Amino acid sequence: MSSLVLHHYPASPFSEKVRLAFGYKGLAWKSVLIPAVMPKPDLMPLTGGYRKTPVMQFGADVYCDTQLMMCELDRRYPDCPLLPAAGQASAEAMADWADHTLFLHGVAIAFQPAGMESFAAALTADELARFQQDRASFMDGLRPPSLAVAQARFAFWMDRLQQQLSDGGPWLFGEHPTVADFAVAHPLWFIVSREKLAHTLDPWPKVAEWLQAMTALGHGTEHRFGADEALALARESEPAPLPDGGSEDPGGLRPGDEVSVVATDYGRDPVVGELVYTSPERVIIRRTTPETGVVHVHFPRVGFALEVASGAG
Ligand SMILES: N[C@@H](CCC(=O)N[C@@H](CS)C(=O)NCC(=O)O)C(=O)O
Known part of the structure; x- marks a missing residue:
């Protein structure tokens, strides 16, 4: 079965955006229900502190923010593209x-x-x-x-x-x-x-x-999945190879630097980890926890600030 996981709750509008995209692309996915308020103890090991809903996961790769989820869905499932060829x-x-x-x-x-x-x-x-x-x-x-x-x-x-x-x-x-x-x-x-x-x-x-x-596009095929199963899936998986198209960070940060990534609008909880990849589209950081093993956490560039982690360097 597909290892596409969505951490979400039914009344969440941003989750509905992604569920409908799953429906449009006809995807089967694993559904982990998370609390609508803090604390979210089973989600934090995966994201490193990002608390917004939804969060998408493929094995040991974790995707924050629906803007990036849409790009990642097109990268992995090019049929029924969400980004039009023109415009x-x-x-x-x-x-x-x-x-x-x-x-x-x-x-x-x-x-x-x-x-x-x-x-x-x-x-x-x-x-x-x-x-x-x-x-x-x-x-x-x-x-x-x-x-x-x-x-x-x-x-x-x-x-x-x-x-x-x-x-x-x-x-x-x-x-x-x-x-x-x-x-x-x-x-x-x-x-x-x-x-x-x-x-x-x-x-x-x-x-x-x-x-x-x-x-009417629906939600694709949803299978219930436990939060513990999602953590085990991360632990038992390796992060995917880094995407093509990486480029230097205009701010001078380099792979290996200890960085923090934080949303610039609301829900500004910083996530700290080792920078492994930057491109105009995204930032990827590497984190390790006992619950998840090594995970790569992906954020869009737009809407997030990337900085040296305080105390690093
Ligand atoms: N820019 C984010 C916004 C996500 C967002 O604001 N989600 C709401 C729920 S729909 C949220 O996180 N609420 C607080 C929570 O669920 O803890 C995205 O596109 O994913």
């Missing part, structure tokens, strides 16, 4: 906008009182308090816009998407879905999957129809 830059720029700007506005809309009601109904009062406390420190001062501001901008963006899908389609960039479709879909899915917000897209029927087509 890659436009598709990736739109995905970046959706993963950050649209997502933050989507959070404001999803957590309005009606959305919060559906969300809170599934949790105990204690779980809800833990969730709110966890997210306050996780977002680290980054606040979603007010509901009124979010709704006004959302209406503008949905008008534009409605227009784009009416002019072209059936997908955002024509005949096939791309990274842009997956990135725009997950914040919208996050909103409409709340019972009381299910009709949010009614004023934009083309967008609603497109989102339905996106969710």
Whole structure:
């Protein structure tokens, strides 16, 4: 069976982005359910401290951030490419906008009182308090816009998407879905999957129809997998050969240096390890723990800072 593993939880929108990409590519995968809040004791040995959801794993290689996961999926499974042959830059720029700007506005809309009601109904009062406390420190001062501001901008963006899908389609960039479709879909899915917000897209029927087509891609074939099994898989595997296309780090860091990699937006938990690879697309660091053996942890360059680890050198 495939050794593709996703560490995720069902309500996570960024996980839905990757699950739908698995569906589009028709992949079989192993599904490890992780907690939605810290602590995440079985995930930390794999990532070295990166706590965001989801995390993708192939044997002893661990992938942080969905932007890089999409590139890695195309590298390993070239059929049904997520990066279009023409217009890659436009598709990736739109995905970046959706993963950050649209997502933050989507959070404001999803957590309005009606959305919060559906969300809170599934949790105990204690779980809800833990969730709110966890997210306050996780977002680290980054606040979603007010509901009124979010709704006004959302209406503008949905008008534009409605227009784009009416002019072209059936997908955002024509005949096939791309990274842009997956990135725009997950914040919208996050909103409409709340019972009381299910009709949010009614004023934009083309967008609603497109989102339905996106969710109809499904999740591929999901097999439940234990967190202990994922750790054993890492331990029993060797990291894959480094990808082609490595290049020198413009900041002068070299393979062998002790470095830290940290997200520049939110969830800024540094991961420390030995630098083994840099390219314009990604950074790979090597880490060793008793639970996992040697693992290679991969991060995208965009959205992360690479520095000498404090105390090293
Ligand atoms: N840039 C990240 C964003 C991931 C993200 O914000 N995920 C949310 C869940 S959808 C998260 O990590 N929430 C906190 C948590 O799960 O611990 C990516 O593309 O993977």
